[in-house]
Amino acid sequence: xxxxxxxxxxxxxxxxxxxxxxxxxxxxxxxxxxxxxxxxxxxxxxxxxxxxxxxxxxxxxxxxxxxxxxxxxxxxxxxxxxxxxxxxxxxxxxxxxxxxxxxxxxxxxxxxxxxxxxxxxxxxxxxxxxxxxxxxxxxxxxxxxxxxxxxxxxxxxxxxxxxxxxxxxxxxxxxxxxxxxxxxxxxxxxxxxxxxxxxxxxxxxxxxxxxxxxxxxxxxxxxxxxxxxxxxxxxxxxxxxxxxxxxxxxxxxxxxxxxxxxxxxxxxxxxxxxxxxxxxxxxxxxxxxxxxxxxxxxxxxxxxxxxxxxxxxxxxxxxxxxxxxxxxxxxxxxxxxxxxxxxxxxxxxxxxxxxxxxxxxxxxxxxxxxxxxxxxxxxxxxxxxxxxxxxxxxxxxxxxxxxxxxxxxxxxxxxxxxxxxxxxxxxxxxxxxxxxxxxxxxxxxxxx
Ligand SMILES: Cc1ncc(COP(=O)(O)O)c(C=O)c1O
Numbered sequence: 476x477x478x479x480x481x482x483x484x485x486x487x488x489x490x491x492x493x494x495x496x497x498x499x500x501x502x503x504x505x506x507x508x509x510x511x512x513x514x515x516x517x518x519x520x521x522x523x524x525x526x527x528x529x530x531x532x533x534x535x536x537x538x539x540x541x542x543x544x545x546x547x548x549x550x551x552x553x554x555x556x557x558x559x560x561x562x563x564x565x566x567x568x569x570x571x572x573x574x575x576x577x578x579x580x581x582x583x584x585x586x587x588x589x590x591x592x593x594x595x596x597x598x599x600x601x602x603x604x605x606x607x608x609x610x611x612x613x614x615x616x617x618x619x620x621x622x623x624x625x626x627x628x629x630x631x632x633x634x635x636x637x638x639x640x641x642x643x644x645x646x647x648x649x650x651x652x653x654x655x656x657x658x659x660x661x662x663x664x665x666x667x668x669x670x671x672x673x674x675x676x677x678x679x680x681x682x683x684x685x686x687x688x689x690x691x692x693x694x695x696x697x698x699x700x701x702x703x704x705x706x707x708x709x710x711x712x713x714x715x716x717x718x719x720x721x722x723x724x725x726x727x728x729x730x731x732x733x734x735x736x737x738x739x740x741x742x743x744x745x746x747x748x749x750x751x752x753x754x755x756x757x758x759x760x761x762x763x764x765x766x767x768x769x770x771x772x773x774x775x776x777x778x779x780x781x782x783x784x785x786x787x788x789x790x791x792x793x794x795x796x797x798x799x800x801x802x803x804x805x806x807x808x809x810x811x812x813x814x815x816x817x818x819x820x821x822x823x824x825x826x827x828x829x830x831x832x833x834x835x836x837x838x839x840x841x842x843x844x845x846x847x848x849x850x851x852x853x854x855x856x857x858x859x860x861x862x863x864x865x866x867x868x869x870x871x872x873x874x875x876x877x878x879x880x881x882x883x884x885x886x887x888x889x890x891x892x893x894x895x896x897x898x899x900x901x902x903x904x905x906x907x908x909x910x911x912x913x914x915x916x917x918x919x920x921x922x923x
Pocket of ligand 1: 551
């Protein structure tokens with residue numbers, strides 16, 4: 476009989492795993508007390524707690540300013556406005572990301588240009604950047620995708636050469652480092668989600684950080700009417716006459732139940748992430764040299780790290796496994812007892828019809844190009860790696876605690892399937908042309 480559980484063998488994961496192995500966020504009485512205090516005072520819509528959280532978050536980031544938002548989507552939208560995106564401007568971003576790195580741009584009558592990703596980092600490939608730059612390129616939005624730091628040295632060199640602003644979307648990588656420096660401190664502004672599923676999780680929430688006073692003030696003016704006063708507006712002087720209305724037409728205020736939790740989470744975040752890294756690196760060390768499976772991780776020796784390993788993924792190399800489809804590979808790993816092992820990740824954004832034909836504002840032509848000088852949709856033809864990326868990625872368990880005796884079982888599940896791949900080739904079918912999802916919503920942990 477086969478050793479593979481899918482073909483009748485014994486499962487690799489047999490021990491009942493303790494809740495704490497996967498439970499996230501870690502919520503203690505300190506979080507509960509902080510949230511209850513806001514609730515009992517009834518100051519959910521205030522900003523006193525949020526402003527403390529912002530100061531502490533900015534200090535932790537090593538930036539001058541932080542501005543809390545109701546979610547990451549609003550924080551990113553405000554960042555786009557704050558760097559000056561307006562009608563007809565173009566913003567380059569990787570095609571492989573979640574929609575909220577991008578869709579807000581249409582409210583500014585600006586245009587997204589999708590760039591290729593590097594199959595080894597899943598982040599924007601700087602080698603493809605200059606192809607995407609045109610006369611109207613105003614900004615580059617970088618995503619540190621599934622916690623992997625993007626190559627900021629190369630990206631910043633190109634951006635500075637062409638005088639282009641850089642927004643870092645740090646939703647997947649809060650606290651991560653690139654060559655010893657915190658992600659989100661390389662570009663002109665950083666914005667990120669802090670919603671419950673993220674590694675920095677405080678409920679619905681987002682935050683923007685920057686060292687540039689004018690960018691900060693523009694973000695305030697866009698979405699924080701009661702903090703947008705003449706007196707507070709000293710750098711974005713063109714906006715001063717318009718104080719006290721939210722110029723972007725959105726209300727970005729963070730709920731203080733979230734900021735209260737954020738203050739407590741921040742105190743423990745670095746040490747909790749260090750434990751995650753120990754567990755995740757142990758997992759990958761255990762799979763070193765196994766054919767077909769390549770770790771998506773950084774070399775920590777140069778001072779880089781993956782912080783909280785949000786949405787942990789591995790790289791798949793089917794050519795080392797006789798061409799076995801990632802779909803069948805994942806099916807076999809799930810049969811071993813690893814419920815979370817699914818193929819792919821986000822679908823590449825450029826392949827969605829919204830970026831091809833949608834005429835959102837009844838302008839008689841697709842919104843994406845309604846205000847652009849060129850039909851940037853033709854640039855999408857060169858995104859073959861992004862289109863096929865789903866076939867080269869699979870989910871791995873996201874361990875929150877270093878518990879080797881349990882993690883060993885998960886290592887064994889992946890190792891067993893990869894080393895017995897030949898038995899799986901028999902009934903294998905080709906992967907679907909595109910593997911992935913537009914978004915991930917998770918309210919339960921598949922590995923329990
Ligand atoms: C890369 C990325 N950017 C932005 C967001 C938007 O954040 P939020 O859901 O808090 O609005 C998310 C996720 O939710 C994300 O994954």
